[in-house]
Amino acid sequence: MGREVSPRPEASDGYGAPYSALAQVYDRWMAADRVPYEQWLGFTGKRFVESGLEVRNVLDVACGTGMTIKALQDHGYEVTGVDASASMLDVARTRTAPGTELLCLAVPDERLAELGPFDAALVCFDGANYLTGQDALATTLHQLVGALRPGGVLVFDLSTRRTFEEIAALGEFGEDFGDFAYIWNTRHEPDTPVYEYLVSLFVPEGELFRRSVEQHAQRHFTRDEVHNALRATGFTDIAVWDNYTERDATDTSRRETWSARRTTGSIPR
Structure with missing residues (x-):
């Protein structure tokens, strides 16, 4: 019998949990x-x-x-x-x-x-x-x-911290891989070590694209x-x-x- 596992991380503010959609790409x-x-x-x-x-x-x-x-x-x-x-x-x-x-x-x-x-x-x-x-x-x-x-x-x-500041300085950015694309937005309160990221993922679904938005939070030490x-x-x-x-x-x-x-x-x- 396998060990007991934790539930999936909960989404917040209507966004998906980290890697719930990104896992597929x-x-x-x-x-x-x-x-x-x-x-x-x-x-x-x-x-x-x-x-x-x-x-x-x-x-x-x-x-x-x-x-x-x-x-x-x-x-x-x-x-x-x-x-x-x-x-x-x-x-x-x-x-x-x-x-x-x-x-x-x-x-x-x-x-x-x-x-x-x-x-x-x-x-x-x-x-x-x-x-x-x-x-x-x-x-x-x-x-x-x-x-x-x-x-x-x-x-x-x-x-x-240098890496976090460099990413934040980019503002909104993204990349198109052909079979999927993403847009990345950074939110950061000045003088705090925590950065919040909203990652919008676009994956083909028929003739359209399905959009998923995940919320990530990281910090530097x-x-x-x-x-x-x-x-x-x-x-x-x-x-x-x-x-x-x-x-x-x-x-x-x-x-x-x-x-x-x-x-x-x-x-x-």
């Missing part, structure tokens, strides 16, 4: 020539090796349509996937190995800590930027500590906020890199990639 939108999945996997594999652990089983949080899961499985890892969107997980089931455990959980969720123990955990492609609630990052990190075995590896990325949250929740050996490269993150980084290890000592409560 997400892989075309984020194709391999636009997103360097192999680079991400190479970076992550190096962090696994540096840990000195024999990493075999991995938890992929915000796994989406399972692109990263499939890549990890192709390299021999056992992977469990978690995502807030049931629609994205439906696509992931068509790609991942038979029997792959895929759970619909909107983190933070206390059940995350009950899934392990895992040798490593990943939160890729801005999944952690969706942690907009007060203390949501620290709560999720605490739950990931519970999901990892002592010494387990955590790798996650975060888009930076300062480097001190992330570092302090990692330390406070039981992570050590903390490092931050420039977008899945071997370069240190700087103030001009558009995406920061963090790595850390669960303490082998007692976990802070």
Whole structure:
């Protein structure tokens, strides 16, 4: 019998929940020539090796349509996937190995800590930027500590304030892929770290196009906020890199990639 799953995230203000419609075109939108999945996997594999652990089983949080899961499985890892969107997980089931455990959980969720123990955990492609609630990052990190075995590896990325400001400066923009199109609008209150996005998706339906509008909310974090949250929740050996490269993150980084290890000592409560 499968584990209990969370319901789909609720829509608000009449808009669809994140990825409820985008799931059907997400892989075309984020194709391999636009997103360097192999680079991400190479970076992550190096962090696994540096840990000195024999990493075999991995938890992929915000796994989406399972692109990263499939890549990890192709390299021999056992992977469990978690995502807030049931629609994205439906696509992931068509790609991942038979029997792959895929759970619909909107983190933070206390059940995350009950899934392990895992040798490593990943939160890729801005999944952690969706942690907009007060203390949501620290709560999720605490739950990931519970999901990892002592010494387990955590790798996650975060888009930076610079990236959010660049997107907001574009105002309304869009792209036509031929078989679908989208329009993106950003809403942002000055002096706050949270940005709201309205994504209008147009998909052919007969001779017309069906329009769906989703509401997304993400936020940026300062480097001190992330570092302090990692330390406070039981992570050590903390490092931050420039977008899945071997370069240190700087103030001009558009995406920061963090790595850390669960303490082998007692976990802070």
